[in-house]
Amino acid sequence: MIGIELPTLNTNDSSYTLVEWLVPDGNSIEGEEPLAVVETSKASEEIESTGSGILHVLVGGGQECRPGQTIAYLFESAQERDSYRASAVTPATASEPPGAELRITNAARELADRHGLSEAELRGLGRTVVRTADVETLVRRAAPEPASGERRLSKRQRTVGAVVTESMRTVPAAAAYAKVDVGQAEELARQLSERTGSFVSLPVLLIKAVARRHAAHPLMFAALTDDGAVRESERAHVGVTMDAGRGLYTPVVHDAAELSGDRIADLLTDL
Structure with missing residues (x-):
């Protein structure tokens, strides 16, 4: 029997x-191959088998697990697995006597308290051990459906959104730069300027290019809400950071995808 332990995927x-x-569960594994998908606050990663054998699952899909925890066994044969199942009660199938004390993990209790869930509601789950994933299920049941134009985010997306929002609030911003050949773009801007009489610059072309990605990347134009969802925009509005000598400000070019390059240029000139 080989134990499959969950490695440390994210130190945070x-x-x-x-x-x-x-x-x-119960299938045969031949050598190293992907067994399961585990989600951290940063990414989803595949866990590979550590050998060959018959898979015996200890942690079900959707459940919480921790680094170093044994999530499955590999048995040499189906007979060995059957013998184990007959002689041992696994965590996934263990039964508790009626009236058994409810056990709540610290993380689950903290989450339940944050959302005002009572112990009676937690008992209503029918589990003797309540984990974070169980509380999240209750929270989702109680939460109203996202309003029209909103999309519910995954746990990983909510975590990333919260971390980015907090970092923008508390950490000094930095920037990365890359050299790009804009010769063709400059030539296009010059031709548009001559044809329209407006000053079409590289920022104008960039605003137009970003706006045209609205259909392919709607979350670029969405707003993060407080209840773990994003409110999508039906239109492509693009913010432009500017410095007119009185400090930075960010005017918004509304419906940029519907505007011509010269119209965007005129709006920026007016600003």
């Missing part, structure tokens, strides 16, 4: 979510 997290098993 004390627990992860086992999203799904890629190999059904």
